[in-house]
Amino acid sequence: MKLSDGLEWALHCCTVLGSLPPDVALPAGRLAEFHAVPPAYLAKQLQALSRAGVVETAPGRRGGYRLARPATEITLLDVVVAVEGEAPAFRCTEIRQQGPSAVGPEHYVEPCGIARAMWRAETAWRDELRNVTIGDLVAELDTSVSPEQQQRAVNWVIGVLS
Amino acid sequence: MKLSDGLEWALHCCTVLGSLPPDVALPAGRLAEFHAVPPAYLAKQLQALSRAGVVETAPGRRGGYRLARPATEITLLDVVVAVEGEAPAFRCTEIRQQGPSAVGPEHYVEPCGIARAMWRAETAWRDELRNVTIGDLVAELDTSVSPEQQQRAVNWVIGVLS
DNA sequence: GTCCCTATACTCGGATAGCAAGTGTCCGAGTATAGGCGG
DNA sequence: CCGCCTATACTCGGACACTTGCTATCCGAGTATAGGGAC
Numbered sequence: 001m002k003l004s005d006g007l008e009w010a011l012h013c014c015t016v017l018g019s020l021p022p023d024v025a026l027p028a029g030r031l032a033e034f035h036a037v038p039p040a041y042l043a044k045q046l047q048a049l050s051r052a053g054v055v056e057t058a059p060g061r062r063g064g065y066r067l068a069r070p071a072t073e074i075t076l077l078d079v080v081v082a083v084e085g086e087a088p089a090f091r092c093t094e095i096r097q098q099g100p101s102a103v104g105p106e107h108y109v110e111p112c113g114i115a116r117a118m119w120r121a122e123t124a125w126r127d128e129l130r131n132v133t134i135g136d137l138v139a140e141l142d143t144s145v146s147p148e149q150q151q152r153a154v155n156w157v158i159g160v161l162s
Numbered sequence: 163m164k165l166s167d168g169l170e171w172a173l174h175c176c177t178v179l180g181s182l183p184p185d186v187a188l189p190a191g192r193l194a195e196f197h198a199v200p201p202a203y204l205a206k207q208l209q210a211l212s213r214a215g216v217v218e219t220a221p222g223r224r225g226g227y228r229l230a231r232p233a234t235e236i237t238l239l240d241v242v243v244a245v246e247g248e249a250p251a252f253r254c255t256e257i258r259q260q261g262p263s264a265v266g267p268e269h270y271v272e273p274c275g276i277a278r279a280m281w282r283a284e285t286a287w288r289d290e291l292r293n294v295t296i297g298d299l300v301a302e303l304d305t306s307v308s309p310e311q312q313q314r315a316v317n318w319v320i321g322v323l324s
Numbered sequence: 325g326t327c328c329c330t331a332t333a334c335t336c337g338g339a340t341a342g343c344a345a346g347t348g349t350c351c352g353a354g355t356a357t358a359g360g361c362g363g
Numbered sequence: 364c365c366g367c368c369t370a371t372a373c374t375c376g377g378a379c380a381c382t383t384g385c386t387a388t389c390c391g392a393g394t395a396t397a398g399g400g401a402c
Binding site: 001002003004005007008009011012015033034035036037076084087089090091092093095096098099100101103107110113114117118120121122124125126127128129132136137140141144146149152153155156 | 163164165166167169170171173174177195196197198199238246249251252253254255257258260261262263265269272275276279280282283284286287288289290291294298299302303306308311314315317318
C-alpha cells in the first residue's frame with residue numbers, strides 16, 4: 001500500500017494557502033517553487049483539488065489558487081479523497097463465490113467478514129482524517145515554527161506577488 | 163491508494179487454514195483451486211506469509227501450508243504487514259526543508275504536523291486491524307455460513323487430501 | 325485628466341510520454357512417501 | 364513376514380516477463396491586466 005507523493009504536496013499547498021489572507025490567490029508555479037517540486041506535476045494535484053471543490057481558481061493574469069472554503073472547514077479527508085480518489089483501498093472481489101465448494105449467489109447477501117473487518121479499519125482511518133482540518137494544521141504551524149521563519153515565508157510570498 | 167489483490171487472497175487462505183485441524187497442511191495449489199485464483203501468483207503471497215512467520219511450510223509429498231500459531235493469535239495486521247510490507251502508506255519527504263524560505267536542518271527536529279496527522283490516522287487503521295484475529299473470522303464464518311455449505315467445503319478438503 | 329479599447333502576458337486545463345511497482349508465470353532444489361528388494 | 368534402500372512424485376522457493384497506475388511533462392484555451400489612444 002502506498003499513498004502518492006502528490007498527496008503530501010497537496011497537503012502542504014493547502015496549508016500554505018490557508019496561511020494566506022482568504023482573497024489572495026497563489027499560482028501553481030509559485031507553490032511549486034516554494035516547495036521545490038516539479039511544477040507541472042504539482043499542477044496535476046491542484047487540478048484534482050479544484051475538481052473536488054477544495055480549492056478554487058482565479059484565471060488570467062494575477063490569478064492562481066485559493067481555498068474554496070475557510071481552512072477550518074476543509075478536512076484532511078477532503079484533500080486525501082480529492083487526490084487519491086473515493087475508491088476504498090481494500091476491494092472485495094467475492095472470491096468466496098468462486099471455486100469448487102461455492103454455492104449460488106443468493107447465499108451471499110451479506111459482505112464477508114474479511115471485507116467487513118478491512119472496511120471497518122478503513123473507516124477508522126477516515127474518521128481520524130475527518131477530525132483534522134487545514135485550519136488545525138495552520139494553527140499548529142504558528143506554535144511550532146519560529147517567528148523569524150514565518151516572517152521569512154511571508155516576505156517571500158509578498159515578493160513573488162508584487 | 164490501493165491494497166493488492168493478493169492481500170484478499172492471503173486473508174481468505176488464512177481463514178481456510180484456520181478452519182482446518184492444526185496439524186493438517188494444505189498445498190498452495192489446492193488453496194488456489196479452492197478460491198479459483200492463479201496458483202503461481204497465490205504462491206507468491208503464501209511465501210510472503212511464510213517469511214513473516216504467519217504460516218509454516220511442510221515440504222515434500224503430502225506437504226503444504228498450515229498456520230504457524232493458533233488462529234486466535236494471528237491478527238489481520240500480521241497478514242497485512244506480511245503481504246504489503248512494513249512501510250507506512252504515507253511517507254514524509256520533508257519538502258518543508260526545501261525551497262526559498264527554508265532554513266537550516268537544525269530547525270526541523272520535530273516531524274511536521276501533516277506527517278503527524280497522517281501517521282495518527284494510520285495508527286488508528288492498524289489498531290483496528292490488530293483487534294481482529296483469524297480466529298474471529300473463523301468463528302464469524304460458523305455463524306454466517308449455512309451448515310450444508312460448511313459440509314460441502316469440508317468434503318472438498320477431505321477429497322483433495324485423500 | 326478620464327474613459328475605453330486593444331494587445332499582451334500570464335493563468336489554468338487536459339492530452340501526452342516514461343518508469344516503477346504490482347501482476348502473472350515458470351522452472352529448479354529439496355523432501356516425505358511408495359514400492360521393491362533383500363534378509 | 365519385516366526392515367532397508369532407492370526411485371519417484373510431489374512440495375516449496377526464488378528468478379523471470381507483462382500490465383497497470385503513478386510520475387513527469389508539454390502545449391493549447393481563456394482571461395485579468397497594463398498600456399496607449401481618443402475624447
